[in-house]
Amino acid sequence: MNVRRTPEVLIVGAGLVGLSTAIALRQTGIDVRVVERHPGTSIQPKARRFNFRTMEVFRSQGIAQEVAEAAKGLADHQGMRAGRTLVDAEPLPAPPHIDFRELLELSPEQSCLVAQDALEPVLLRLARERGATVDFDTEVTGLAPGADEVVVRLREQELTVPYVIGADGARSAVRELLGITRSGAGELSRAVTVDFDADLGDVTRGREFNLCQVETPGAPGAFASVDGHHRWLFYTGEILPTDAPAERWATVLRTAIGKDDIDIHVRSVQAWRPAVLVADRFSVGRVFLAGDAAHVMPPFAALGANTGIQDGANLAWKLAMVLRGEAGPALLDTYHEERHPAGTYAAEQSAARTGGLREMAEPKDGLAHPFALVTGYRYASGALVDDGAGPQPMDRLSLAGRSGTRVPHVWLADGRSTLDICGRGFGLLTGPSGGPWLAAAGAAGLPAAQVANYCVDSGALLVRPDGIVAWSAPDASAAERLTDVLDGLLHRS
């Protein structure tokens, strides 16, 4: 048997989560190998909406511009429509309780639309350019976690690695091999996606859409733009057997479009089941679950991949610091402590949005405000100093620099965002009266900045590499505790 000891982290699965986590690890200099059982990246468009928090993660990895470039084709396809057919559909008004102009103030990044099968090759290229090894046609078939390493079986080969991340999707072999159970409402409904090509220019020019709900009897569903020109998805129910002849599906599509003279090429018809299932553990010893392996959720809030990419961002810096000896191994326990409740919340909120586009525009009791859903969640864990502020309201976005929340964004005088303060490690933000903090940060080797008109004056925000406030210190008298606090957060003995 061929046994070798590389790399430092093995990622199982080269989907959006595996690839983006590989980029995050390379950003910190960690040696990473990704193995993928398929011969290439996904051929299904599936995820298309990448929210502004995910774009902030990409920004921290230096790849937001490349992702935005890949999303250019759908830049004008942001609106929602609904009607009897695609031809009749009218724009849906923006939900009255949401002011999208606020987004410009909330984040240095904007969300974007890019189909998963277009984004994955971009992430693959960037991961390889940054030094990750990505091997296709390589399937993990066995796993033996030990106290000091994990032995991974890749068909005929065994590999011994310090850490493994299972980013291997909803049917995760890593999760199964570890015997991790899942909880949640389970399958909610039955859905069918038809992936097709058609020149719909006459119907959609000047009437571009992200999603368009059609309410015609016999062909109810929603169209989604894939490339903005010729390729589309139609989400529907089990109105025909998935293996029905392509021409029968084309007839359904023409009914839903509202024109019977359109040439249609059906690429595929796939049945799938929206579900809520969350792994009961996101880690066992040296093995971690991320993305759909950890949590599956219905796509109606466009959170599945976004939540998974944020799992990777949360885990990467922790693994890097432990591997470099800058943090104790107990820091890795905080991955489950933080991401399990966040993933469960995202899945439950996604299930609560399982209505049509018209209903989704209405405010509803128990639904988080969309901006809060994207970036308002507050962690509680051993990688934070609890400021005793209690749970975060989710009916609105209120970012005030509390410990466990995403650091509030404002532009710094040098053109950077407060989110850019960290780089690869921790960073510190203080206000105009925070001189002692600058000295303490300098002594601790942390980048720091003073910000006017911010949520700190003589206090400070200690910011983690994933943009989360680790410590919200009320005043300058606490500056002398900075090193002790860092030691505690990082579980350094």
Ligand SMILES: Cc1cc2nc3c(=O)[nH]c(=O)nc-3n(C[C@H](O)[C@H](O)[C@H](O)COP(=O)(O)OP(=O)(O)OC[C@H]3O[C@@H](n4cnc5c(N)ncnc54)[C@H](O)[C@@H]3O)c2cc1C
């Ligand atoms: C219709 C639809 C629309 C969606 N829209 C959105 C959206 O707009 N926004 C959003 O955020 N999410 C959306 N999602 C969800 C999103 O597609 C998933 O959450 C995302 O693909 C999960 O990524 P992943 O990398 O965790 O898993 P996957 O994409 O499933 O990737 C896992 C990879 O692991 C590989 N693998 C599995 N087992 C092994 C093994 N043993 N060895 C090696 N490799 C293995 C698989 O081949 C696969 O390539 C949507 C989903 C659907 C169905």
